[in-house]
Amino acid sequence: xxxxxxxxxxxxxxxxxxxxxxxxxxxxxxxxxxxxxxxxxxxxxxxxxxxxxxxxxxxxxxxxxxxxxxxxxxxxxxxxxxxxxxxxxxxxxxxxxxxxxxxxxxxxxxxxxxxxxxxxxxxxxxxxxxxxxxxxxxxxxxxxxxxxxxxxxxxxxxxxxxxxxxxxxxxxxxxxxxxxxxxxxxxxxxxxxxxxxxxxxxxxxxxxxxxxxxxxxxxxxxxxxxxxxxxxxxxxxxxxxxxxxxxxxxxxxxxxxxxxxxxxxxxxxxxxxxxxxxxxxxxxxxxxxxxxxxxxxxxxxxxxxxxxxxxxxxxxxxxxxxxxxxxxxxxxxxxxxxxxxxxxxxxxxxxxxxxxxxxxxxxxxxxxxxxxxxxxxxxxxxxxxxxxx
Numbered sequence: 001x002x003x004x005x006x007x008x009x010x011x012x013x014x015x016x017x018x019x020x021x022x023x024x025x026x027x028x029x030x031x032x033x034x035x036x037x038x039x040x041x042x043x044x045x046x047x048x049x050x051x052x053x054x055x056x057x058x059x060x061x062x063x064x065x066x067x068x069x070x071x072x073x074x075x076x077x078x079x080x081x082x083x084x085x086x087x088x089x090x091x092x093x094x095x096x097x098x099x100x101x102x103x104x105x106x107x108x109x110x111x112x113x114x115x116x117x118x119x120x121x122x123x124x125x126x127x128x129x130x131x132x133x134x135x136x137x138x139x140x141x142x143x144x145x146x147x148x149x150x151x152x153x154x155x156x157x158x159x160x161x162x163x164x165x166x167x168x169x170x171x172x173x174x175x176x177x178x179x180x181x182x183x184x185x186x187x188x189x190x191x192x193x194x195x196x197x198x199x200x201x202x203x204x205x206x207x208x209x210x211x212x213x214x215x216x217x218x219x220x221x222x223x224x225x226x227x228x229x230x231x232x233x234x235x236x237x238x239x240x241x242x243x244x245x246x247x248x249x250x251x252x253x254x255x256x257x258x259x260x261x262x263x264x265x266x267x268x269x270x271x272x273x274x275x276x277x278x279x280x281x282x283x284x285x286x287x288x289x290x291x292x293x294x295x296x297x298x299x300x301x302x303x304x305x306x307x308x309x310x311x312x313x314x315x316x317x318x319x320x321x322x323x324x325x326x327x328x329x330x331x332x333x334x335x336x337x338x339x340x341x342x343x344x345x346x347x348x349x350x351x352x353x354x355x356x357x358x359x360x361x362x363x364x365x366x367x368x369x370x371x372x373x374x375x376x377x378x379x380x381x382x383x384x385x386x387x388x389x
Contacts, residue, residue: 025080025081025132026078026079026080026081026132026133026136027078027079027080027081028076028077028078028079029076029077029079030076030077031063031066031067031070031075031077033077034059034063034066034077035063039079040059042085042086043058043059043086043089043120044058044059044273045086046086046087046088046089046120046122047059047120047296049122049123050120050121050122050123051121051122051123051124051125051126051156051157051158052118052121052153052156052157052158052299053296053297053298053299054116054117054118054119054120054296055116055270055275055294055296055301055303056110056114056115056116056301057089057090057091057116057118057119057120058120058273058275058296059269060265060266060269060270060272060273060275061114061266061269061270061294062077062091063265063269064261064262064265064266064269065111065114065262065266067261067265068258068259068261068262068265069111069258069262070093070109074093074094074109075091075092075093075109076091076092076093077089077090077091077092078090078091078092078133078136080128080129080132080133082125082128085122086122087121087122087125087128087129088119088120088121088122088125088129088133089119089120090108090119090120090133091108091109092106092107092108092109092147093106093107093108093109094106094107094142094144095107095148098148103145103146104142104143104144104145105144105145105146105147105148105361106137106141106144106146106147106148106364107147107148107149107150108148108149108150108151110150110151113259113262113263115151115301115303115337115339116151116153116301116337116339117149117150117151117152117359118151118152118153118156118158119158121158121161126157126158126160126161127161127164127165129161130161130162130165131165134147134165134169134171134362134364137364137365138364138365138366141364141365141369144364144365145363145364145365145369145372145373145376146361146362146363146364146373147361147362147364148176148359148360148361149162149359149360149361149362150177150359151357151359152357152358152359152360153337153355153356153357154178154356154357154358155355155356159358162360162362166362171362171363171370172362172363172370172373172374172377173360173361173362173363174360174361174377175358175359175360176359176360176361177358177359178356178357178358178359179342179356179357180342180354180355180356180357181337181338181339181340181341181342181344181354181355181357182338182340182344182347182348182351182353182354182355183335183336183337183338183351183353183354183355184300184325184327184328184335184336184338184351184353185334185335185336185353186328186352186353188328189328189329190325190326190328190329193325193328193352194322194325194350196352197349197350197351197352198349198350202349206315206318206319206322209313209314209315209319210314210319212314213283213311213314213316213319216283216311216314217283217284218282218283218284218285219281219282219283220281220282221279221280221281221282221323222278222279222280222281222282223277223278223279224276224277224278224280225274225276225277225278225295226271226276227268227271227272230267230268230271230276230278231268233267233278233280233287233290234263234264234267234268236287236290237263237287237290237292237304237306238252238253238254238260238263239254240287240288240290240306240307240308241253241254241304241306242254242255243308243309244306244307244308244309245309246306253304263304266303267292270292270294274295275294275295275296276292276293276294276295277292277293277295277300278290278291278292278293279291279293279320279323279324281307281316281319281320281323283311287308288307288308288311288316289305289306289307289308289316289317289319289320290305290306290307290320291304291305291320291321291324292304292305293324293327293336295333297332297333298332298333298334298335299333299334299335299336299337300327300333300335300336300337301336301337301339302324302336302337302338302339302340302347303339305317305320305321307320317346318346318349318350321346321347321350322350325350335353336351337355338351338355361377
């Protein structure tokens, strides 16, 4: 399947969609084509009016990702139009193998430092997006047996619309992974939330640690939302992370050229797009704990954090997260996604809510192909008790 060279394919919308019967179509763009000024304007407008925010698919992050992790043929941006308006997009790739299986498939394109796979879809056009995209893939599946959709928030409008469209056309699908990660979603004030999250004993210990840390020097909290000093901040962050256990393990951002470059480009891009909040805990002016949030109202994605392990006895990372609870006081923010692994030892000591994340497979192609995939799924489930399909 030559995704990059497939033309726009028009299809008549269902009369129940917002288009009023106008023509919609699919356009497939290479990473280079998606960088054209005209398309970037459409893309940014879509991001600003998306039914669910996803900073990892906004231009400033995705182009940085393309540059570092996508080969010329591995990734294509699938754009769905209603009339002349861009109503949704999703980066997709041909993937093989799949969980160790030699199964040709299409997949949402993500990498290890992108933590959400929700397509950007204009609010109100969720079902139209899924219908159009799946119909397009049915016509042009190539060798792919199914579409893999990793890291979808289970309780959002985008996943609900997918369920509705699948039921509407009796299309086979399967949830192949499901997990929860810490989330911040409360109407409580920051100080009330902390009281409800932690025991009095633990709060007392944190106050003691804060006092002892203050005795080490001038302790300050710095909040930044623009591009001022962002290059120096990035250098400090990379150095601080590399000095800790991640650096020793070879997993720090600075340990690899492409992750260092991604972080640098993404942070600068987020700052220029007005999507960045930086919180820094400083001791005598030197950063000892740092945090980068991507602010995509009404949501926030907590992208990266690090701290100076030589001050671990004072819990600087936890003290910084307490400062991060100020998100609860912002009238434009309704929730924050930790982007953390399940059962994260630090963040789950404060953030009480959970966000369920799922990875799904959807059958594509003609009826026989879809039937073969559902039969394969049933066989694997019977034989192994569970299946990555």
